[in-house]
Amino acid sequence: MKKLLVIHGPNLNMLGLREPGHYGSENLESINASIADEAKKYAWKVDIFQSNTEGAIVDKIQGCIGNADCIIINPAAYTHTSVAIRDALLAVAIPVIEVHLSNIHKREEFRKKSLIADIAVGQICGFGALGYRLAIQAASEHLDGAS
Amino acid sequence: MKKLLVIHGPNLNMLGLREPGHYGSENLESINASIADEAKKYAWKVDIFQSNTEGAIVDKIQGCIGNADCIIINPAAYTHTSVAIRDALLAVAIPVIEVHLSNIHKREEFRKKSLIADIAVGQICGFGALGYRLAIQAASEHLDGAS
Amino acid sequence: MKKLLVIHGPNLNMLGLREPGHYGSENLESINASIADEAKKYAWKVDIFQSNTEGAIVDKIQGCIGNADCIIINPAAYTHTSVAIRDALLAVAIPVIEVHLSNIHKREEFRKKSLIADIAVGQICGFGALGYRLAIQAASEHLDGAS
Amino acid sequence: MKKLLVIHGPNLNMLGLREPGHYGSENLESINASIADEAKKYAWKVDIFQSNTEGAIVDKIQGCIGNADCIIINPAAYTHTSVAIRDALLAVAIPVIEVHLSNIHKREEFRKKSLIADIAVGQICGFGALGYRLAIQAASEHLDGAS
Amino acid sequence: MKKLLVIHGPNLNMLGLREPGHYGSENLESINASIADEAKKYAWKVDIFQSNTEGAIVDKIQGCIGNADCIIINPAAYTHTSVAIRDALLAVAIPVIEVHLSNIHKREEFRKKSLIADIAVGQICGFGALGYRLAIQAASEHLDGAS
Amino acid sequence: MKKLLVIHGPNLNMLGLREPGHYGSENLESINASIADEAKKYAWKVDIFQSNTEGAIVDKIQGCIGNADCIIINPAAYTHTSVAIRDALLAVAIPVIEVHLSNIHKREEFRKKSLIADIAVGQICGFGALGYRLAIQAASEHLDGAS
Amino acid sequence: MKKLLVIHGPNLNMLGLREPGHYGSENLESINASIADEAKKYAWKVDIFQSNTEGAIVDKIQGCIGNADCIIINPAAYTHTSVAIRDALLAVAIPVIEVHLSNIHKREEFRKKSLIADIAVGQICGFGALGYRLAIQAASEHLDGAS
């Protein structure tokens, strides 16, 4: 059974409360439930983690060596500012899929630059919570195809 | 029954022949077959179009008024240079999903700028031919949810 | 009797349908009729052409050597991306007037750069379909004054 | 009877004397006469003002609240440097048409940036003194159409 | 009794009339009255000046040598374009506090650069007319503390 | 009774010790005491928080939903680098006032960019500890006026 | 017998007519004749193609798989704007030599950037029609040497 680590970056615990125009009205619990359901379909064991602290996310990523076959990460604000998370992902050398709820290309200029995108397998953005489920499907089909 | 227009930009007819390191070894016919299969699952009627000519793609987009509920487009090279395709998509005002086979963030600097991304619902890149199937799923679930 | 070539760039055939907030609700047929009327007032023979294809516009411009005394062009999206149209206009060396329906300075940053403006006699933007009629008047009075 | 304010920016009082290669050989008196004639055709009452002082132009614009239905302005050198004139035009909230005698796109790089263009209805440049008459016509037809 | 010079830059005489979304609906007379009241509390003699002309503001600043212990300035549009006002403030070497009614960071890109900010004691923006009263308090407490 | 959250960013616990040329010689305890005094004048209940960790500040901001009517924040170093704090402030949608002890416009180039300024009501900088007291006054008068 | 594809980009059919200052007074027919002569010397079978349409050039390049050992291309205006032609050349993976009649470094700034140069074997510019003949010689000697 393959293991999947899903990481939600800062402020994603505010979903539902936070700017529904950008992020939709679903809350994180409900998204996590649908992630768990989707993972079950593809027979992945899933570990879901959220933190507002850059260093805690780095710690979590480091800890998944030997414990994850794929990382799905929505780095949220840290997408644009964290070299440390980039370096942690490089260090563990596990395939990464980047997900964003909103279409980051429609927003402030600084949200267009991702420090993760060029080290990820691929990127999905703009489809809300569905993005995570598409990413799980991609993890299963695409990464399998690669092995 | 909803109607879907899938547009492949320039040089995508060379798939399989062209730079397998970036684009994989599957050819366009086989990709189109899997698109057709996936569309069937979601009960979409699908029209697939490929052209190397910017103006022909503009013509095709214009022609889909009243004939499409969603456009999935992989603008390929025109992603980075075509304001005309952007304007055609704005003119028909049909939801658009942008797909790229390769992870455009891993390549030449000029491939990082998309003239389509900020007018699309969302963007999927880096998962090869699977990206089209994820886009069909997104069209079905996400756009439905929006209506 | 002097001869005038009027060129409409890509997506202008969508006028009336397309983003009325930017381009108004008049369609291209009605605009062309008013162009014909205005041309008659100034005793110009007028040839009107629209295409979505950059190369077809280049072909048309090349073909007007000996067949046009002035070109009025609304290059639309190609304003910002086409060196080929610029080169065709330089090659035929016929006076050019650039027209835009919308005020291009109010829109996306990339619409502020025109590859045609510095080789045109002048530029008129922001007045909708009236812009073409002003351009015909300019062609008559101003270019006459120059000869 | 509608009221029109025409503003000539710095050094336009030197017309005829000043760089005929860029600005033509007609002097300001003769241009003002043709403006007055054109205004009469469209039944506008016209007030014409020239100053070399940025603050004086700001004062004049402020003074036209209740006294003008449209402003035609050739801000000349202040096009590129005056936020104060921009702010005055925003403050009075009267439709503005920007006119330039020369084609500003053919000249020094710094003349390409206009601090007025994105708050104007439209812009006419490159047709010499005729530009003012075209602007009056635009004021009449286009602004009427808008009301 | 200490002396305070308050300078209002161009178009601030239009307050109340001008863009209430940015500047509020209070007019300059009423603001000046509240400035006078506040100054009285802190026992400052206050001189208030408004002009639309850069040179007149320079003249006024020069004239306050020996006549002012502090300058509170809202340079409005000249914030972003006037080296002359900057130089005048440097020349008189009197402590300066910069005030803006609106939050200049929420507006056009060019309003983010201030030619005064780095030579002022401090800057207050975004609080409307209250900003002047806070500045007077700062002048009293902070500048006193410095002496 | 209204509730105020005051947030001090990284290294502000070093005040008094740290670079007195930029930040003055008062320490954080004494500043907090004067904040408490000022808040009492305006009948605000005040909660004061300092942390060196970006994520801890994000946590604190998130926690103030329902517990604060206004946030006064001096994000210190995070002013220039934290999209996460920006996003947290957007998520809780409580009015924010930005304060800086030093005049950030007099220092390194990178200190001139604030990721908070354009989402705050206003900004006060350069007046040392007095800045917080002015901000409390602004919170009371200005925000009241807005309600 | 090796096969050579020579591609002339947009407006090169206007040679002789077009800006002789930049491009010389020889027309395309005469240039093509000298290309044919030179190719004969080196025992190349030569196919010469000109089009004003980007997509048609892409089509032509794609069609030369198995039909060309070397491509000599003067992309003219598309040198600076066409990612699609670049991608087609990458897709067919045939050695490319880039030729320009004029010295592109002496002209407008935007003509200095070539989207083809870094994927070509080499570049020859500034020698007029002779450039094609030098390129044929390079194709013969240099590419032979490489095999």
Next chain:
Amino acid sequence: MKKLLVIHGPNLNMLGLREPGHYGSENLESINASIADEAKKYAWKVDIFQSNTEGAIVDKIQGCIGNADCIIINPAAYTHTSVAIRDALLAVAIPVIEVHLSNIHKREEFRKKSLIADIAVGQICGFGALGYRLAIQAASEHLDGAS
């Protein structure tokens, strides 16, 4: 007898008072006296003008047609911001020599750009009041040599 116009820009009336570190301790009266003396040596009739207002300097320059053979200008702050003064100098087409008291290359970045330098005969900076006397000598010898 040749006629010389000497123009001092904004804040130069503050010399002696103003930042002696940059501008020396001599006042404008004494500098003007030495200018008059030097002009006498070379048999120039000299007219000296100072203003803080951009428009007044433009007026003065315009007025010297027929009244000056050379203009020596220290545009001070307007060096860096005034297109209007540049245009006035172009309009009168009289040889111009640019003088700065301080070495503008040692100061703020924005002082390095001169809007006058490329239309002047030459520039002298960094020698304090002596610069004017050198400029008069240059006007006499160099401009004479040119006629």
Next chain:
Amino acid sequence: MKKLLVIHGPNLNMLGLREPGHYGSENLESINASIADEAKKYAWKVDIFQSNTEGAIVDKIQGCIGNADCIIINPAAYTHTSVAIRDALLAVAIPVIEVHLSNIHKREEFRKKSLIADIAVGQICGFGALGYRLAIQAASEHLDGAS
């Protein structure tokens, strides 16, 4: 006996596991042992600290006032993004030496900018673990020489 604080930034705890091409195959424990040995040679008491959290590193730096005579820091990813660590180092005002295992000039563009370098005594990069030992030697000889 002098006291030395050695700080390892984020992901340095992954050494040996992490990208050996960039960072070598030695792990952190072994590096720390060699640091301890080297410190002993120069009679320094050494305190070694690693954290993935920016705020924790700031806390540690603050804590060393009175407890350290020199700081050797390899800020890793925070080199390029942390103003907070810079500010902490400025606050404690203890001499700092910056070390990088890899040659940061050979890597991604964003790794070339250090927010620490201009406030450090000096920088050593590219020599792997040896860099720390060189830094200790520099701390001993160079800083001693300075006292």
Next chain:
Amino acid sequence: MKKLLVIHGPNLNMLGLREPGHYGSENLESINASIADEAKKYAWKVDIFQSNTEGAIVDKIQGCIGNADCIIINPAAYTHTSVAIRDALLAVAIPVIEVHLSNIHKREEFRKKSLIADIAVGQICGFGALGYRLAIQAASEHLDGAS
């Protein structure tokens, strides 16, 4: 008999030894021999010069007034940094052809800028030693055609 000066810039004496991936394995002597042969074919008298010192190359260029009808130069590293060589070439006003062994567009960003290209007749790059022979042919045919 016409005279040709061939100049090899710095490090070209290392050919064969130096980075064969970029420059091929032929050494300078052998290249010079083939240059001499080719020159003989076209009846040019040839003078070949190599130096690592910018000033020595400037001296050599200056010395060829009256001694050369054409200069073929491979400025190597000085292509990108030497205004002095550019000025020497401008001073002697002899036609120049620029040659590079490698395709400079495939290498470091700074190698794309040539300080010579816009003052040369033309440029040949990417064909190794053959480039010099093509340049001699261009010198003969093209420059002859120009006389």
Next chain:
Amino acid sequence: MKKLLVIHGPNLNMLGLREPGHYGSENLESINASIADEAKKYAWKVDIFQSNTEGAIVDKIQGCIGNADCIIINPAAYTHTSVAIRDALLAVAIPVIEVHLSNIHKREEFRKKSLIADIAVGQICGFGALGYRLAIQAASEHLDGAS
């Protein structure tokens, strides 16, 4: 008797021969003679040096410690590229005056940047050979005044 070192940079030995449009028709011998005459007037002993080699100029500057009271330098091409000459001038710490024959602000963009200007006392450009004589006068009067 004070000692003056005059340095002429690369290609100035070509004066008279070289681009008279930019540099005039006088040759270096004649300029040096007038420099010697002028120096005599002010009782300076003068040493004049020209070289095309950056390092030779550096050597010369170093050698003048104890042998020069002032350096007048026209660094020509090295103005824009030589940090070594800048460093040599800083090392000897003798007052420097920068002279250019032509008005460098009227020429290529890269000639506007001087690596010497901000470490010189002042700069004189655009007056041809007269510039050296003005510089000698400045050396005498201005530098004397400073001592």
Next chain:
Amino acid sequence: MKKLLVIHGPNLNMLGLREPGHYGSENLESINASIADEAKKYAWKVDIFQSNTEGAIVDKIQGCIGNADCIIINPAAYTHTSVAIRDALLAVAIPVIEVHLSNIHKREEFRKKSLIADIAVGQICGFGALGYRLAIQAASEHLDGAS
């Protein structure tokens, strides 16, 4: 016995005389003596070279093929401007260590860019003459470790 080449760039022969604030008060002879001592410790044969001429440094580097196992270079001013020295180092393909006496990150903006750094093994800056000794140690331990 391994051989070491130490290269000192321009103006380093002025050490002790030159700007002691940046470079310390030790002279080059004394530094060279300590280099010789240190080299002896590690059993390196050392050759030390200083020149102010870029080309002479290039010559020296070329000459060390077969004569050096490591180059320690302080390119001084040429760090920022010399592609020729970079190319020479690439040509000889001997490991290079870059040393700077001063901390180049604390100085002018242009000193932050090194054309050598990305081709060196590593860089040491800011420790004065000690930097050379650290570099010798690095050459011995680190380069040995690599073989």
